[in-house]
Amino acid sequence: MPSYKEIFGASSRSRVARRTAIQRILFLIIFVIGLGLLAYSRINKDFSTSLKTGFYDLAAPVINTLMEPVYFASSVGEEAKNLVDLRxxxxxxxxxxxxxxxxxxxxxxxxxxxxxxxxxxxxxxDAPSKSIAARVIATSSSSFVKSVLINAGQRQGISNGDSAIYNEALIGRVVETGKNSARVLLLTDISSRIPVMIEGTRDRAILAGNNTASPPLKYLSATNNVEIGQLVITSGHGGIFPAGLMIGHVSKISEKNVQVKLIANPDSVDYVRIFNFGLNGVIDLKK
Amino acid sequence: MKIERYKPPHQRRLENIWHHAMPTLTLAALTIISILPLPIPNYRFFTPDLSLLAIYYWCIYRRDLIPLPLCFAMGVFEDLFDGYQIGINAFIFSIVFLTTTTRARFFRKQKYQILWAGAAALCFLATLLEWVLREAFLTDHVTLTLQSFINAGLSGLLFPPLSILLSKIQKTAPVRVH
Structure with missing residues (x-):
């Protein structure tokens, strides 16, 4: 007479045990792959950059298509609002x-x-500047990262180090360029450092992103004459940005730091103009 | 006695495919939504972690249908869009998967409020873990800002509507079809 196991296979308890064991092994493998990926992308920047830019080029058309209904609905709403406010x-x-x-x-x-x-x-x-308008197609999902993906890349003439401008104010710079897409690192990102000066007093400093809407000024001289409301512009040092691009206004002065309120809020930008001012910078960012 | 309505084989096959693909598709959709620049005021400033909540929900209710490699892949997908070290979100999602699946039976027996509190706690823990990983793997000093906690809190607040939506989707294929 056939046994129970022969008719019904392994008991449900042993099946669960086997599945748990498989899951544990799988988790261990994934854990090792995850750590390896983290470490390898940290050591080999070229690997992660080429992987990301390749991925952006693949994802950009898909996201563009997905966003079409949203853009349409948004434009209809905008049109209706404009009609009301016409007079x-x-x-x-x-x-x-x-x-x-x-x-x-x-x-x-x-x-x-x-x-x-x-x-x-x-x-x-100065060399004449070239510009192109691009749409923001994706943003970072983390509160620790401030960057956006745009739907223009090398084929449209964009290269690393180009300035991203919205409403006449600087919002960031291009850091990774794919064929048809690029990633813009916003001024608010933790790794963003921009040489700036205060218009009027000409005090120089570095605008250091801190993941908030009001980044602080670093390395401001102790004898500065900064006042609330003064305009902060790019200083042109480092040769990445030309001097005089508007950034924001001094919003808070305390003993510890001076904060800047950005003119263009990078969190609400839908379109950007990417400018190539023909500057190569002290460090070659085009690589 | 309730007699099941006859369904032709192709309809059964489709139902079967939908039954198996449902968690994967919803997780993929929510991950994509979380990176899209939706025209909602301050949406980019307060980005809820929808994919994390979806992993939490499916790990509790359909842990047999949500594989760990899928969670890992979704994490890599988000990492690629973040533009920093690849693997941070993948690692977090894997940890969330493990934490939730090992406690799935406990959560299923609890009241909804406990389930909700679990989701909120998980969002805060995931934020802290992300901060630790970014601090460890980035050259710049990463500070925990108020926005990070607001994001985690908002994700926790969004769990009830999202869980209702996911349960409605789950009910479209309530019985496992063989």
């Missing part, structure tokens, strides 16, 4: 237009004067 917006624009007409005439006069003076001094002008 108010028209009045505001008419006033702004009057102001701009005045500034236009001033700019035209100053440009002519500037050109003449540059000719007199034989001034070497």
């Amino acid at each position: 108010e917006e028209n009045t505001r624009l008419a006033k702004e237009n009057l102001k701009l007409q005045y500034y236009k005439s001033q700019v035209s006069r100053l440009r002519t004067e500037n050109t003449e003076l540059r000719k007199l001094l034989s001034f070497v002008p």
Whole structure:
């Protein structure tokens, strides 16, 4: 007579025990792979960079497609809001237009004067900048990381070290470039360090990201004349960013540090303009 | 006696596929949602850890259908988007998987409030673990900010609606079809 095991196979208890054992071994393998991956991507940066850029190129079109309905719904909502605000917006624009007409005439006069003076001094002008608009297609899911993925890469002329600008203010720089996508490291990220100066006093410092919306200024001289509300701009040191790009305003001064409130909030950016100012930097970031 | 409605073989096959793929698909969908720049005010500032909650839920209710390699792969997927060391989220998700599966039976017997508290505690522990790993593997000093804790708290608060959604999805394939 056949035994119970022969008819029904192993008992459910032994099956559970076997499954638990397999799971333990599997977890051990995954644990080792995870640690190995962490260590290897830490040691070999080229491996992780090539893996990431390759992945971005694969993922970018998929995310773009997934986001299309969201963009559509968002644009419909935006259109409806614009229609409601149309009259108010028209009045505001008419006033702004009057102001701009005045500034236009001033700019035209100053440009002519500037050109003449540059000719007199034989001034070497900055290289002309190239820019491209790109859409933010993905963000980091962690609160410890502040970077975004954009849908433009090497094929669109983007390279590492390019400046990411939103509403005339710097928000970050390109750190990894794929063929059709790139990753922008935001000013708020923990590893972001930007040489800046205070407009007016010309005090120099380093804007150090700390994963918050108000990054502090480091290495500010003890005899600085910084006041709340002063504009913080790029200093041009290091040769990555040109001097004069707007960043933010001094928002808090304490004994420990000086905090800067960024003009463009990187957490709410949907589009960015990527500028190539033709600067190579002291360290070659194009590699 | 309740008589089961006759279902043609292809429908049974489809139900079977759906039954097995349900946790994988929902986890993949929530992982993708967590990296998309959704047009919600301050969404990027307060990003809830949806994938972590999904792993927690499925490990408790359908631990047979959520394999560890899948959780690991989803972690690698998030790591690639983060742009830092590959393996941090993968490691965290694996730990969450192990912690939850070993206590799945306990959680299933508890009241919903305990389950919810477990999810919130897990979110905070995952945040602390992530901080420890980033501190260990990054050259820069990583500080624990208020945002990190708000994110963990928000993830905990989002567990009830997410668990309702996942249970509704689970009910679409309530019986294992052979």
